[in-house]
Amino acid sequence: MSYRVRSAAERRTEIQARATAMGIDEAFISTLVDTFYERVRADARLGPIFTGAIEDWDEHLPKMKAFWSSVTLNTGKYNGRPVPAHTKLTNVDPDDFQAWLSLFKQTLTDIAPSTEAVSYFMERAERIAKSLQFAMFSLPSLNTDIHT
Numbered sequence: 001m002s003y004r005v006r007s008a009a010e011r012r013t014e015i016q017a018r019a020t021a022m023g024i025d026e027a028f029i030s031t032l033v034d035t036f037y038e039r040v041r042a043d044a045r046l047g048p049i050f051t052g053a054i055e056d057w058d059e060h061l062p063k064m065k066a067f068w069s070s071v072t073l074n075t076g077k078y079n080g081r082p083v084p085a086h087t088k089l090t091n092v093d094p095d096d097f098q099a100w101l102s103l104f105k106q107t108l109t110d111i112a113p114s115t116e117a118v119s120y121f122m123e124r125a126e127r128i129a130k131s132l133q134f135a136m137f138s139l140p141s142l143n144t145d146i147h148t
């Protein structure tokens with residue numbers, strides 16, 4: 001059995017071809033982010049958390065578009081650090097993450113170009129939500145255990 005190591009450029013081309021076949025492109029990502037955060041702001045549970053924490057939506061929305069472009073199209077447009085942006089939030093609990101994920105799924109179900117695109121985004125959102133929650137809710141308690 002022999003393996004051929006793909007170059008980063010080949011990998012990127014393959015990911016983009018797969019996403020494009022599902023109807024995912026920059027225009028869709030832009031609409032998705034705008035629509036999702038419009039709904040987040042109007043949501044009884046999530047709205048106050050986000051409006052309290054985000055001062056400049058003209059900065060947040062392009063950042064989130066770059067993030068989803070990097071995650072789903074492998075464009076490398078996002079180079080931020082999601083973990084510290086969330087660990088500094090003190091008024092968020094795991095139920096808020098459930099609410100975030102269901103609103104994201106509902107938004108995708110309403111506007112995504114294909115059912116494959118819904119799963120493609122949700123698989124990634126769920127994986128990232130898990131790792132953010134691990135950093136926010138598990139690590140602090142592990143640290144407490146160590147120091148007591």
Ligand code: HEM
Nearest residue numbers: 049050053054067080081082085092096097100125128129
């Ligand atoms: C209840 C759940 C969540 C809440 C309340 C939340 C809240 C926030 C807030 C307030 C910010 C802005 C922080 C700042 O600029 O100071 C932020 C940034 C961000 N969030 Fe979330 N978030 C949640 C879930 C998620 C999930 C599930 C993802 C990914 C799938 C995500 C991805 C990001 C990214 C990429 C940023 C930008 C970080 C940066 O580079 O500055 N968030 N979030």
